Amino acid sequence: MLKSFDEGQARRVLELGRETLAIEADAIRALHARLGDDDSFVRAADLLYRCSGRVVVSGMGKSGHIGRKIAATLASTGTPAMFVHPGEAAHGDLGMVTAKDVFIAISNSGESSELLEILPAVKRMGTQVIAMTGKPQSRLARLAEIHLNIAVDKEACPLNLAPTTSTTVTLAMGDALAVALLDVRGFREEDFALSHPGGALGRRLLTHVRDVMRTGDAIPAVGPDTLLAKALLEVSQKGMGMTAIVDDERRPIGVFTDGDLRRLIERYHDFSNILIRDVMHANPRRVHPEQLAVDAVAVMEEFRINQMLVVDSEDRLVGALHIHDLTRAKVI
Known part of the structure; x- marks a missing residue:
């Protein structure tokens, strides 16, 4: 030795x-x-x-x-x-x-x-x-x-x-x-990112929300007249810790999260007759599919939220984004 x-x-x-x-x-x-x-x-x-x-x-x-x-x-x-x-x-x-x-x-x-x-x-x-x-x-x-x-x-x-x-x-x-x-x-930074797509800067400047958002049946969404108990089933099944509340045109009017549920338990003991519209947060934060994913991260950090809704140019729900999606994509 x-x-x-x-x-x-x-x-x-x-x-x-x-x-x-x-x-x-x-x-x-x-x-x-x-x-x-x-x-x-x-x-x-x-x-x-x-x-x-x-x-x-x-x-x-x-x-x-x-x-x-x-x-x-x-x-x-x-x-x-x-x-x-x-x-x-x-x-x-x-x-x-x-x-x-x-x-x-x-x-x-x-x-x-x-x-x-x-x-x-x-x-x-x-x-x-x-x-x-x-x-x-x-x-x-x-x-x-x-x-x-x-x-x-x-x-x-x-x-x-x-x-x-x-x-x-x-x-x-x-x-x-x-x-x-x-x-x-x-x-510029954007040019550098194009030749470094696998690097941290490339992921930050080239990854858009549409590249990492959840779509189709993976989006948790219910109508405003849905019973809270059924909405909680949607939260659980979709695994995002939240559900969007949408109108007949599929425009988001609110959101309900795991955190909201914990706070609700302190106020209610019987959930059987509660409608989701009565306990949702109105006007949820939104991003658009063409925005950079790093912009969504900035909003999440500013407002201390873990999920965001993705809407198109007519404000219709087309996707959902969780902080874990961004982590897996190595945007953060």
Whole structure:
């Protein structure tokens, strides 16, 4: 069984953790300071903005891992992008690249043999190239139309070998491009939701009341002259903890809930002759099917209710919504 850190080891671990964060933070600050030294960042963003195809990101090793994330961030914020492994590109995947695309080549040294092998073919297609390297005089930087300098003074690795600071700075550069493009495209929350339908934001902005409401026979509803005892049977059978009270045109005129029943028990001992219209709450809260489900949540929270009626444009009952329906749909 492995032993826990002793006191000296724990101090050393904490020291190295803080030192790593400091080194990487300093490197990002240095990147921030030199970003306006030339117009390369603006030109790169402009080229990506005008791209009529896709942004193709490529890199080997750790640069490849960072490249995948950059491509994913671009794609999810309005800039169609994909990652192509340079090794696979040399054996057929280069067919994915077209003259309409922009190719982002990532290599800290700027001398990645796998990228240098495919870049001439990429350029022969007429595809424009953006290079991200830490060596402005490298072969990769010279081959590209635009070079983004991601140089760092040192890696956070105590051996100055493992890509740490350099990958952090590369990732930050990719994020900077994605955010700049997001803004100039006028990318909104709704656009983000469309590319993230399974995420929390997507569910909030894409789920409508009609998507989660109960319909047809699942809607608890009785007429105003229904005896309370029969109305309670409707409440129990439909499992929503309430029933709507509707007129002959199926327009809601009231609602009766489990909570109303508990309060009623304190006042009445005999329910046999009570009509539901005499104990219902008039003018119940309503939503429409086309409203966002999150809007229904806001009403429920404001008025501290667990159920709502759903009506059409003519105020006819077409659905019912319970807070549990919204929870199951992960709207809340």
